[in-house]
Amino acid sequence: MNIVLEAEANAAIARGWLLTPLIGKRPILEDWPNLPQLTSGQIHKYCYDERNLGVRTGHGFVVVDTENCAVADIVAKLEAIGTVTVRTGGDGRHFYFKGDKRNSVEKLCDSIDVRGTGGQAVLPGSVHPDTGKPYEWIIHPDEAEMKPYPEWLDTLAAQYRKIKKSKPGRRNDTLNLATFIAAKEGAPTHILAEAASHAGLEPKEIVATIESATRAAPKRIAPLKVDGEIMVPGEHFFGPGETLTVDQTEFCRQVWARIPEGIFYHRLGAIGSIVDDTLQAVDVARLRVVASQYLHLVAYIKDGREYPKEYRNLNADLGALVLAAGVDYTDECRAIVRYPLAGGEHTGWIQLGEHAIEQVEDHWSFWKEVFCDFPFATENDIKIAVALCLTIIMRPLIRGPVPLFMITATQERTGKSLLINMMVARLIYGRDIANIALGKDDIEIDKRLIARSFGCHTVTSFDNVHGKVSSAVLASFITSTTYEGRILGQSKSVSFHNDMIIVATGNNLVASPEIAKRTMHIRLESPTERPEMRTNFKHNPLGDYLDSIRAKALGSLLAIAKMSGPAFIFGGCEDWGRLVGGAMAGAGMPLSQQAFMDWTNDADDESADVRILVSRLAESFLNQPLTTEEVLSQVKALNVMGRVQEPPTERGQVIRMGNTLRAIKGRVIGGFKLTDEGQGSHRKWRVVAAGPSPAQP
Secondary structure (H helix, E strand, O other): OOHHHHHHHHHHHHOOOOEEEEEOOEEOOOOHHHOOOOOHHHHHHHHHOOOEEEEEOOOOEEEEEOOOOOOHHHHHHHHHHOOEEEEOOOOOEEEEEEOOOEOEEEEEEOOEEEEOEOOEEEOEOEEOOOOOOEOEEEEOOOOOOOEEOOOHHHHHHHHHHHHHOOOOOOHHHHHHHHHHHHHHOOOOOOOHHHHHHHHOOOHHHHHHHHHHHHHHOOOOOOOHHHOOOEEOOEEEEEEOOEEEEEOHHHHHHHHHHHOOOOOOEEEOOEEEEEEOOEEEEOOHHHHHHHHHOOOOEEEEEEOOEEEEOOHHHOOHHHHHHHHHHHHHHOEEOOEEEOOOOOOOOOOOEEEOOOOOOOOOOOHHHHHHHHOOOOOEOOHHHHHHHHHHHHHHHHHHHOOOOOOEEEEEEOOOOOOHHHHHHHHHHHHHOOOOOOEEOOOOOHHHHHHHHHHHHHOOOOEEEEOOOOOEEOOHHHHHHHOOOEEEEEOOOOOOEEEEEOOOEEEEEEEOOEEOHHHHOOEEEEEEOOOOOOHHHOOOOOOOOHHHHHHHHHHHHHHHHHHHOOOOOOOOOOOOOHHHHHHHHHHHHHOOOOOOHHHHHHHHHHHOHHHHHHHHHHHHHHHHHOOOOEOHHHHHHHHHHHOOOOOOOOOOOHHHHHHHHHHHHHHHOOOOEOOEEEEEEOOHHHOEEEEEEOOOOOOOO
16 A cells, blocks of 8 residues: 555645556556546555555646656756656656647657646656665755746757757758857757767767857847747846847748747648648748647836737737748648558558558458449459559659659449449548549649649549540659649748559540559449449448458558569659569469550550551551552551541641651551651651561670
């Protein structure tokens, strides 16, 4: 029975502190931050069972935990504040401060945590699980008041993170500026050497830079009553010889240093925040509202009284300056995902939520059962659907472009949209995804791709595409590792890393040559005239079934991602073919190379027409010279190449026929190729056997 802890617990309840039972230093109860206060009977039982108790932080106070802290100057500065303090069983310190902060483990370094909302600190009287020593008060809460949270600690943490993330070529400048900002706030700066070492700077360079920047930082002269607050720009007078001048740039740095980590992100040259699992641009008004939650600004001091000024009342120019300064104080974000990532952690990808994983023994049988209610034309179409899911999971590992995935059907209401929204998105994301229209022209398509890229959408689904998929912008986007465009509302162009996976759905779609050869095609063929009237589904309702197997689906995909086999040959997407194609082969589900070739030939109507023409010429006129007019007559007899026959005059048709023949000259088609002889109106065309490629030296 821990009598000391029971007495401390009853005293804590009298102060209004909320408690929770612990095993060692970890809470026992589920959802413990939201449970009601422990009763005296419960406290007696836990103390009788030699359990520890924790104080729930975040209810008007925070605890700075320096367990086993080796940063002596930080501990000394915290001790000098004289707030409520605990000596831990590991000979660390718990400093209690007034304020509201988010719970943050390893906020500054691996030995300093901030216990705020959603956190807890071990109550004195408890026993350390490793040393067996009790937690004891150094400064008792009945003997002293909690002091305000020292904001310089957040400033130091922000500069520490900024130094760790600095890139070669800017590391020393970053260390110099970060040290200057921290020192100006009165924070100890030796800890920044740890971050600089992590960034790759040499020890001598680190010491010299920190010492120089610390000496250069002006000493802040201000009464204790404004210590930790942010003064608005301007000159402040506190008495004879006691002044403080704050310029706008320094004010902006202080603002961003106090906004908690993970509130804002930097992408495509703009600042955004995560809203409904997507990154949305932040304007000045939104910035003020968010910042005001964490700031208390002092306009001026007169006769010893502080006159506060709300952040939202500052002028627009100053707000814009804060916005501009914030780029250096935000995390760079490449994508936001709701699913596990193959290969572990990936810099710049933010993962939301937790996911249960279950093992699958026979991957092919599992996925055939998952997709059994969809009328796939062939088993290879099922495999491509699995490859789409696998591509989403493995995208951070793939260097370079990935294919465009096209889902086509013989008629409406066959399940194209359902396949991407439910079978893919719900299995991986745990929710549906929104479809968008492709756009009527390249300008509109470009705007939508840029907007989706800024929002960190890993998958973009263009639904109900009609006719032929032919867009120079789309072709450029799906073949580019880096894409350049203009963000809506801004006049400047931005260049960014392209990680997006694009899916297009439609009925009997065809594609331009440059798109068809970068596309994996999934075809659905309804066995009935009215597919929307079908009722014989094996898994109904489908959503409940998908939710029940999601853990197995993720487990299967993550297991397949670790497999390897023969690469799928895919020009322009070689790394995708090696990683995803190889993984599919290793799992016993190889993608059909022949089906891919057949699709590119059939989907590209221009190439299909060329193939038909070359086949006719090879059959009837092999090695025979033909004029452009004679070739045109064969085109008309075959009724192909509608674009060539489009001009109303014979002369216009001949010109287009000649341009088309020059475009395909020398191209191997079905074992044959087109050659020419002569010039101008005397030019003749000849189809010859391609023959074997010449030996390479």
